[in-house]
Amino acid sequence: MPIDDVADLIRRFEPVLFFHPDERFFPSDAKRYVENSTIWTVEGAKADDKINWGGSGPGHFPRHPKFRPPIAALAGEAGSPVDAALGGGVVESFLSFAGWDGGNVVIADSTNAYANLDAMVDRYGKDFADGLDQPAADSRFWYHAEVFDLPRLRPLVDAKADQRLTEAMLALPSDSALVCYYLFFPGSDGELEGCDGDTAKLFDNFAGQWTCIAVLLEGTTPPGVGQLTLYEPKWIGMTSRAPDVVTTPQTEAKRFGMIASNWSLVPNIKRDRPGKSQGEHPLLFVAQQTHGYYLTAGAQPTLALGPDDIARSSCGQFETLEDSNAAANAVKAGHQVQQDKNSLFKWFLIFGGPLGFFIGFGYAGGMQGLADLGGPGPAVAPPQFDHPPDAGSFGFVIRPEGIVLPPAQSGKKVTWPRFGAETVMTTNIKAREYSLMLGSTASPFSRPPWLPSDDRMSGFSGRWGNRVTQDPQARRAGMEFMDFWELFLLAFRKAQSMP
């Protein structure tokens, strides 16, 4: 049966989020962020080379953004359209809200190595009423939500032509619906634990982070004409760095993925809604800096490093060697003898002459990745943890209106925005419309032009934060808005098969 009230479903499962007391960034309205950002284009293959950013003519500085604020994120609003054509030769675009560390210009001797997260914090504020940019500060504690019913999901799955997605899709009961809460953080701090130096401290820093909490609902429709479908939550998907997350090539650079948990394992709080199904609000703990969501408070182990995550395992050093290692591996394409992906390391030894063989024996890392000899194995990189708040030691706690939390779960309380009646999702500020729901009342399954359309053929599909230099893997570049529904289906599929 069609979903009769998308807004009501969204309100019914709004999460309760517990933040760390030292957290600097909070979920904010992405539309207001984009309206106040510059839009830069990137031309050329090397996107972390500033000479390829913006305009000015080939090889000339300073580089200039394509559009400056105000940006029109909806048709009819003032400014340059967010989804305007970017011109031939553009391979991607990115937003810059607060510029780069060291300045907001791209000139010959600017470094542009990190997004200016400190300036962003100053503008948004870390506490109540301490933001220097009042509209930005007022845009905090916001989410964007949408619902996928199966008629919407099916063509998306078909277009991916991925048997794993098809498998998960076919396993969903016919009246399933997926409620996705997207939480946009203007910045994400990130450092490598157990490491010293700025390289490690800022290793995962970037502007413009999207995260997702997805609730899978199963519907039942009582017999009879005009009966409404009743939905019950069955699974939750959360982006994080938990050990068993599903990752995709798109998420691996930023080292996160999604994990699905059966709803029976989700701590939640009920809320009576007169004349409506009871609200069921998951209690989730948000990791400081990385903004991963967890079902329990306190430090959490994180997913094992990908074996090819070379820089992360060396406290951020030798990041550019990852590119060269890939090139060394490419040389071996078609090589029919036993392949060895330690190619780059091996070449360093080869050029050591006979002595290189001696050093080669020294590498307990499996004799160049070919064998396990039962020896000690190399020491591992410093362990990394995610840090949701400790139990009872919370910073901000964002919750739906009408929820009363026990004293032990209290912090600095804020509520998700309300604009009158519960199912009113939209408000107007200075002739611009802001909504918690991506779709409109008339077209609840649509998306606004500031996000990519379902088929990714229209809308803004650039990065939500600065491109930066010396970042070949895009670890510190802003995130693109991704197909979180896809991540959920993969996580759902994996969760069903876990021992």
Place this chain on the structure above:
Amino acid sequence: MWELICHHTYKWAGRPVDISRYDNPAEASGGIFLADGVAKGSGALRFFSPNAHVRVYPGVAWNPLGAIKVELTVRLTEPSTNSQTLIEGDSSFGVFVSEEKLFGYFVGKSIYPGMNSDGLNTYQDGVAFPGYRVPYGKWVVLTFVHDGFSQMRLYADGVPVTVARSVLAGVPPVGPAGISIGNGLNGGAPFGGDIDEVRVWRVDPYAGIRQFVARPADKATIACWERFSESLDKAFAKYPDCAIKLDADFVAILGRLARAILDKGPETQQRFFDFQKEFDRLWRAGRISGPEMSKLFADWITWLRLVGISIETDPGVQAFQNSTCLKLLLAQTGQCTCDPKYNALLKLIAKASSQSSAHPAAV
């Protein structure tokens, strides 16, 4: 350093979902789903019909392999006079049962002249007489381990059921037909029982480069290796055939020398592992060119010569060093001389080598 590259549980209605990070695509056909396997609700697939199988498609997880560990939780239920396949990797490796005897094999140079595969079983290579037999109607965990260089072995419920057999080659990558579980790649050899869980590991192919970069390095050192890497990229592009040849030759020589070392017996093996452990400690501490490293190599080279191994005079190493290809690439890149500590390491190894008093002996 093992890396899990495939993990099936068949818990979700028998679907072959790979919960390793590679999430290898797979399809199941003809198997019968059992809700309860080795434990209640753990799920299993029964492979009875001639075409029942799970097919895993080849991908990056299966190339390279080198060393592998294959662990299967199984229950044999049907007697057969034919081979009963547990797993078969195209042109790579396999584990099967034949008349209750357990077999493991890999494709590659054999200790038997003229053969292009090598294996072991619980009949000829068993640790006791009569050798291990896969029991009927009982869940067991069967494991085949090939260490990539020196030996392979079979285990049942974690206990060795064969001797450790020498090998002359590593396990090659899986070919285009992929991996078949519960039946042979061509069908007709169903396991005749239930499989609850399959896990396959390979040796972590990135362990070496990760260890290489784990050394503390200042900006100048990092920039040095990055420049050298860039010059390598250019050299590869200019002489791709030479790059491929040198790559293969280096691996082959290193493998041969490593096998020679391990074949010298347990004392040499232990010294080898101790040498690696100490090298790793000093490397990670950045003490790569000091007196401790100097002593480490002096002792190691002396020991190698005592047991009759001389790297510098090895004909293969010398041929490699004098090869035209190496000279062509070196002419393109030059030696990497901008890392003083690394160069000091090379010098101290050379010194340790020249000071070793034992008589060299070719491997």
